[in-house]
Amino acid sequence: MVSLKLAAFRHDDRDYCGIVRGAEVFVLSVSRLDDLIARGVAPSEFESGTAFHLSEVQILAPLRPRKNVFCVGLNYLDHVAEGNRTFGRNVQDQEVPVFFTKPPTAIVGPFDDVLLHTAVSAQLDWEVELGVVIGRSGLNISREAAPDYVFGYTVINDVTSRDIQSRHKQWFKGKGLDGSCPMGPWIVTADELPDPQALKVVCRVNGVEKQSASTAQMIFDVATIIESLSQGLTLEPGDIIATGTASGVGFARNPPEWLKDGDIIESEVSGVGVMRNSVRAV
């Protein structure tokens, strides 16, 4: 399969998906990337011959999954260390990945607003992450076989309400609010990124770089995450895994920094793309 950037987008109130080439997006005859991934055929076979300029369309989150986004916590040593420092705790090296999820209702597009729910949270934080999209169904996938199950990669920001996270003693609620999972701007197919452990992951807030890391710093690499997650748990085409964030998040800063109405979050993974989301208080 040739390397592709696959996007979901809206034009004149109609939803499409397509292949991004340069400044244009070429329309596919399937309306959802989930369907395309599940069918396991080359996306180029669905090209309809129509194209739009990217400036004419609204880019959407590439996937609207039926199930939650799988997430890995504490997957970069420097992020574990900043948490230990801030909370005076001593989380030791994990032997296995920490998993949690974000519900589909949390997902927003790569240029949509991230929501600050002021009635329940005053401590909204950023976490840029490499997102992995599964391409084939699999159970008990070995580390060695894992790359065969990856369809492609995207950018995710695991936006987190820290006050809710600590209040509820468990991560799901503080990481599950509406508008807390911007994803995109598209999926880059795996053949374009043969080494997912050599990507730069960056987050800027109002133009100031807050996080900058290499996926080489992951404690559990993508293949190990897939091996561990799929033990006794079937992964399906279109499943999404957010692989964890590096240091530089707001809670660990001195003084702590929280996102506020009007802030601009830019989330970037090299070779994949950049998302740009405004924070909107609701």
Ligand code: MG
């Ligand atoms: Mg995270």
